[in-house]
Amino acid sequence: MTVSPDIDGVRVITCTGEFDQDTLEPLRQAVAGALADPVRTIVLDVSRITFVDSSMLNELIRLWRTGRPMVLAGPLNPQMARLLELTSADQLFTIVDSVEAALTL
Numbered sequence: 516m517t518v519s520p521d522i523d524g525v526r527v528i529t530c531t532g533e534f535d536q537d538t539l540e541p542l543r544q545a546v547a548g549a550l551a552d553p554v555r556t557i558v559l560d561v562s563r564i565t566f567v568d569s570s571m572l573n574e575l576i577r578l579w580r581t582g583r584p585m586v587l588a589g590p591l592n593p594q595m596a597r598l599l600e601l602t603s604a605d606q607l608f609t610i611v612d613s614v615e616a617a618l619t620l
Contacts, residue, residue: 516528516529516530516531516541516542516545517529517531518545518548518549521552521554522618523555523618524553524554524555524556525554525555525556525557525558525617525618526549526552526554526556526557526558527558527560527588527614527617527618528542528545528546528549528557528558528559528560529560529563530542530559530560530561530563530564531563531564532563532564532565532566533564533565533566533567534564534566534567534568534570534571534574535566535567535568535570535571536568536570539570539571539574542571542574543574546574546578549583550581550583554583555584556583556584556585556586556617556620557578557583557584557585557586558585558586558588558614558617558618559575559585559586559587559588560588560614561587561588561589561591561595562588562589562590562591562613562614564591564592564595565592566594567594567595567598568598569598572598572599572602572604575587575604575608576604576607579607579608584609585608585609586608586609586610586611586617586620587608587609587610587611588611588612588613588614588616588617589610589611589612589613590612590613591610
């Protein structure tokens with residue numbers, strides 16, 4: 516998990532590896548920091564995620580419910596894309612192909 520310096524009010528959080536209930540704490544801390552700061556948009560770079568389960572989905576929905584603009588920057592791995600599609604959660608999130616694309620929104 517890495518947090519990049521803000522760029523014009525946008526905070527990029529890069530997620531790497533597997534995300535399940537046992538590995539979500541660094542993401543929760545990074546998101547809490549972004550929510551506490553006056554960032555305009557949170558970009559989650561999910562292109563390096565290798566596995567997600569419903570715990571990660573719940574965390575994404577929790578973040579979405581805060582009302583803070585959020586973008587998922589991919590490309591999404593097939594398993595994550597399928598999870599979002601099966602649950603219709605892909606309709607909740609702005610999903611783009613790269614961090615660079617997210618920064619132009």
